[in-house]
Amino acid sequence: MARPSYLECVHCGDRQPYVPFIPPVCARCGSEWLEPWYDYAAFKRELLRGLPGRPANLWRYHDVLPVDDPLRFDLNSAGGTPMLHSRRYADRLRHAQLYIKDERHGPTSSFKDRQAAVAVAAMLEAGVRECVIASTGNAAVAYASACARAGIKLWVFMTSLVPNEKLREAALFGAEVIKVSGNYDQTKQIAADFAKRRGLLLDRGARSIPARESMKTIAYEIVEQLGWRAPDWYIQSVSGGLGPLGVYHGFSELQHMGLIDKIPKLGIIQAEGCAPMVRAFKAGRDTAEPVTPETRIAVLSTGDPGRTYTYLWQLVQKHGGAMESVSDHAAWDSMLTLAKAEGMAVEPAAAVAFAGFEKLLAQGHIHSEELVVINGTGHTFPVEKHVLGEQWHVDVHLSDDMRPAPREGLLAALNQLDEKVTSVLLVDDNPDDALLIRRLLENRKSYRVFTASNGVDGLRQARERLPDLIITDLTMPEMDGFTLLEELRHDARTRNIPVIVVSARDITADERARLNEAAIEALYEKGSLSPRAFVEQVVQVIGDKTSPGGKTSPNGGH
Numbered sequence: 001m002a003r004p005s006y007l008e009c010v011h012c013g014d015r016q017p018y019v020p021f022i023p024p025v026c027a028r029c030g031s032e033w034l035e036p037w038y039d040y041a042a043f044k045r046e047l048l049r050g051l052p053g054r055p056a057n058l059w060r061y062h063d064v065l066p067v068d069d070p071l072r073f074d075l076n077s078a079g080g081t082p083m084l085h086s087r088r089y090a091d092r093l094r095h096a097q098l099y100i101k102d103e104r105h106g107p108t109s110s111f112k113d114r115q116a117a118v119a120v121a122a123m124l125e126a127g128v129r130e131c132v133i134a135s136t137g138n139a140a141v142a143y144a145s146a147c148a149r150a151g152i153k154l155w156v157f158m159t160s161l162v163p164n165e166k167l168r169e170a171a172l173f174g175a176e177v178i179k180v181s182g183n184y185d186q187t188k189q190i191a192a193d194f195a196k197r198r199g200l201l202l203d204r205g206a207r208s209i210p211a212r213e214s215m216k217t218i219a220y221e222i223v224e225q226l227g228w229r230a231p232d233w234y235i236q237s238v239s240g241g242l243g244p245l246g247v248y249h250g251f252s253e254l255q256h257m258g259l260i261d262k263i264p265k266l267g268i269i270q271a272e273g274c275a276p277m278v279r280a281f282k283a284g285r286d287t288a289e290p291v292t293p294e295t296r297i298a299v300l301s302t303g304d305p306g307r308t309y310t311y312l313w314q315l316v317q318k319h320g321g322a323m324e325s326v327s328d329h330a331a332w333d334s335m336l337t338l339a340k341a342e343g344m345a346v347e348p349a350a351a352v353a354f355a356g357f358e359k360l361l362a363q364g365h366i367h368s369e370e371l372v373v374i375n376g377t378g379h380t381f382p383v384e385k386h387v388l389g390e391q392w393h394v395d396v397h398l399s400d401d402m403r404p405a406p407r408e409g410l411l412a413a414l415n416q417l418d419e420k421v422t423s424v425l426l427v428d429d430n431p432d433d434a435l436l437i438r439r440l441l442e443n444r445k446s447y448r449v450f451t452a453s454n455g456v457d458g459l460r461q462a463r464e465r466l467p468d469l470i471i472t473d474l475t476m477p478e479m480d481g482f483t484l485l486e487e488l489r490h491d492a493r494t495r496n497i498p499v500i501v502v503s504a505r506d507i508t509a510d511e512r513a514r515l516n517e518a519a520i521e522a523l524y525e526k527g528s529l530s531p532r533a534f535v536e537q538v539v540q541v542i543g544d545k546t547s548p549g550g551k552t553s554p555n556g557g558h
Contacts, residue, residue: 002062002069004036004209010311018066020126023207033311035249036209038064044257056080058114058217064253065217066210070121076149078113079217081105083225083373089341089354093361097371099231100344101222107145108169109379110138111218111243116146118214119203124150131201132157134191136184136239137166137299138349138378143203144173155200157191159184161298183293184239185304206242206308215246216253222373223254230260232370233321235267235360237352237377239300241277241308244268247375248315264373266321267366268312269356271295274302275325277309282323286313296328299349299378322365326355334358350377422542423448423465427458427472427484430504437471437502437534444535447542455479459487462494469521469542470499474511482511485518498541500524502534 004018009026010033016026024034043063054060058079059070082102090098106113116139123131130153133143140156147154154175158167159182171177178194180187195202206212223230230251236244244266251263270278273295280288290304316323326334328348335351338344346354353374360366424447428434431453438449450465452458456478462470470488474481481501488494498521507515507523515523521541524534 002038002065002067004038004066007034007036007209009034018209020066020122020210021128021201021208023204024209032207032307035252036066036213040064040253040257044259047257047259058117058214061217061220064213065118066213067118067121067125070118073121073124073150075117075121075124076107076113076146078106078117079221081221083222084342084344086342089338092337092341093358095361095366095368095372097369098357099222099226099371099373100342100376101218101373102344102376103218103350104346104376104379106142108138108141110142111215111375111377112138112142113146114214114217115139115211115242116142119143119208119210120146120150120152122210123152123201128201129153131155131203132191132195132198133203134158134184134188135162136301137162139203139205140170140175140177141166141173144170144175147175148173155191155194157187157194159187159298159301161293161301163298183303184301185290205240206245212242212246213249215243216248216250218243218375219247219250219254223251223260226371228259230254230262231264231373233267233366233372234264234375235269235353235357235372236375237269237271237300237349237356238277239270239274239302239349241268241305241312243375243377245308245311245315248319263319264321265319266312266316267353267356267360267372268316268321268323269353270323270325271297271300271331271352272325272327273297274300276303277305277312278323278325280309281313281316286310297331297348297352299347300352322360324356324359324363326352326359330355330359344376345379346376347378350375353377423450423467423469424538424542425450425452425458425461425465425467425470427452427455427470427476427481428502429453429473429476433473433502433504440535441538445539455481455484459484462488462497463491466493467497469538470497471538472499472501474501474503474507475505482514482518485515485520489518500538500541 006015007018007024008015009029009031011031012029014026014028018036025032026034051060057077062070084100084102086098086100090096103111132155133140134157140158144154144156156170156175157178157180159180167177167179180190192202234247238244254260255263268277274291274293276288276291288305288309293301293303295301331348331351334355335346335348338346338354357374366372424441426434426437426449434451441447441449450461452461455476472481472484485499500522501515501520502524522537
């Protein structure tokens with residue numbers, strides 16, 4: 001039986017029974033930091049035997065996880081991730097003993113897969129069939145995947161700051177996604193209210209024993225992979241702080257069993273735009289004041305860490321370590337450096353940890369001879385578009401089974417490729433109008449449609465992308481359509497790109513003359529826009545432009 005024997009208060013030592021999914025509170029002192037205790041003597045015997053017959057995932061350590069018989073549920077596998085000895089990246093920093101715990105290996109490529117696996121197993125054991133979670137992204141996707149496998153209905157509450165790709169990924173697994181226009185702390189509140197009103201289980205993150213206990217399996221794996229020794233430092237980027245709090249408990253258990261001689265120092269790294277823990281730590285305070293997140297790394301946008309910070313602060317005081325923040329740009333730089341040096345793509349939230357390591361090393365907090373493990377918490381998908389741009393690849397379908405495609409299939413694929421590599425730049429400051437035009441085009445052809453919300457960005461993209469066609473509005477801030485046309489015609493790179501103008505207002509005779517001088521392909525007025533005629537005109541212009549030696553003569557349009 002793997003259920004905890006009891007919960008023990010870290011502050012006063014009082015013991016009480018473990019009850020699943022009820023946030024523990026010490027009956028004696030009121031503390032919310034209670035740690036579960038298991039039959040460590042029996043588990044140590046299994047560890048010394050080499051854990052024979054155990055799976056190569058987190059259930060390898062099921063004796064110290066709060067689920068009786070997790071393997072009977074046939075859930076998604078999580079954990080069992082590799083640990084890489086950094087070479088070229090570490091060499092650049094002149095640090096020889098750097099290891100990366102590669103958490104990209106899992107159902108959703110995030111360390112949150114561990115949390116979801118243990119939490120969902122505990123739900124099934126308790127007969128829970130519907131639950132609610134608030135998340136900055138990764139946890140929601142991990143829970144959605146695990147709940148799909150388990151047949152549990154999941155309500156996901158995510159802030160509108162989270163990239164839409166994360167929301168769509170959660171929805172892909174069948175979760176009911178609620179997009180909240182507000183920060184993460186507000187999102188947590190509305191999720192809690194929703195769960196209470198409907199009588200549903202609410203996942204409580206760091207206050208949930210199954211969620212927190214899942215993270216200690218990272219510590220077990222690190223120690224086992226290092227040959228049963230503890231690192232000098234464990235470094236992780238944090239939002240709410242669940243990860244390192246759980247990882248610490250794993251190291252603590254291993255020390256209690258006499259399998260390691262120390263608990264590593266903790267490196268807690270936050271994004272500068274949302275660093276309440278770091279601010280409090282540097283001010284010498286044991287409580288953190290909430291902040292309003294101002295970071296583009298939405299996964300790390302917990303503005304109020306609550307008591308979790310206090311617990312982490314106490315651990316750093318006791319075992320050593322530091323809390324530091326880094327800018328979003330420093331994270332991007334570390335993300336690219338790591339990719340180029342190690343061939344390892346991590347998401348920006350994980351890159352924050354690497355940027356923090358670089359900063360702590362430069363400050364002298366970490367010494368060159370110390371053994372450091374950094375948690376590479378997740379893969380760059382699906383937020384790499386913020387680094388690479390919107391449409392950065394083209395799919396060509398030739399065969400489902402990798403056999404050589406017949407000639408007719410190859411020709412069909414080439415015809416499709418002609419469309420897919422054809423690009424249209426749409427310049428319009430009205431997002432609704434831009435979306436309408438984009439849908440009209442994409443419903444007709446598989447063009448790549450790039451968008452710019454003003455003339456300045458439109459000119460930049462035109463020069464960089466050299467599209468096959470530009471569709472532009474006339475009335476825009478910073479640079480209007482007439483100036484854009486002039487700049488395009490004065491640049492040798494862009495002067496031959498055909499342009500179609502779609503105007504939101506009536507065109508005067510003088511303006512029409514200016515457009516004729518600019519040699520536009522066509523003029524449409526949005527109020528009388530004929531979708532069919534507009535799309536056919538676009539297709540014709542692009543067809544003439546991309547045909548051998550083709551370029552239509554300008555016409556006055558509609």
